[in-house]
Amino acid sequence: MSDVNKTVQKWHASFKKGTDFDSWGQLVEAIDEYQQLQKEVQSTNSSDFTEEQKKNLGKIATCLEMRSASLQCTQSKEEFKLEDLKKLELIKNILTYNKEFPFDVQPVPLKILAPGEEENLELEAEDDAAAGAGSTGTFPPRAPTLLPRLPSEPGMTLLTLRIEKIGLKDAGQCIDPYMSISVKVNGVDLNPMQDTPVATRKEDTYIHFSVDIEIQRHVEKLPKAAIFFEFKHYKPKKRFTSTKCFAFMEMDEIKPGPIVIE
Secondary structure (H helix, E strand, O other): OOOOHHHHHHHHHHHHHHHHHHHOOHHHHHHHHHHHHHHHHHHHHHHHHHHHHHHHHHHHHHHHHHHHHHHHOOOOOOOOOOHHHHHHHHHHOOOOOOOOOOOOOOOOOOOOOOOHHHHHHHHHHHHHHHHHHHOOOOOOOOOOOOOOOOOOOOOOOOOEEEEEEEEEEHHHOOOEEEEEEEEOOOOOOOOEEEEOOOOOOEEOEEEEEEEEEOOOHHHHOOOEEEHHHHHHHHEOOOOOOEEEEEEEEEEEHHHOOOOOOO
């Protein structure tokens, strides 16, 4: 098998791995796989492909970028769905594909790498962390979107959640960390997502928030809902905010006093 065929085979395996994560709801892992595949496709040795193949590879990179963005922004107006992305199974046949590309998108330009530069791709994730550790924040600060407490109604229960802290092994490397809180039923948002202020205190493996979230529906109107907590941070090399992890609580888990969720 030629080197280019091995490369295409590797891309297809990565694509399948990412869509599997996506369909299982492992969104953090799916985003990581899509972004790594996009990076590899963009950084391919362009002399191995025809002009038409390079154009299709650039369009595949665009679609991977769109799906990653959709997973990170649940309120995206131009959502790129998983069933759309699965049409890019054509990547395994990129060397013989001669049909019209399934989406009308602009191709991302491919980069031409110097000899030996391919090996540097797998090191960029570590570079992100290193860049973050010494960053002083040269990007615009983001504003919180917390909503006020609802008015009291007779016989109805208000719900306030306090987020104290999150534990992460690389807590000190996270830049501009914050939490996004949403209330969903069967994957549908019941209220606008709320973002906390950026955490200002990191201590050992903890990032402290100490912030109250006012849920925008009374408890009696949330019988089958789940409350999602997404931890997000800024990646300077990729220049966007990424969802690192998330957790959720169902209504029967909510009770007065402290609770630990994973």
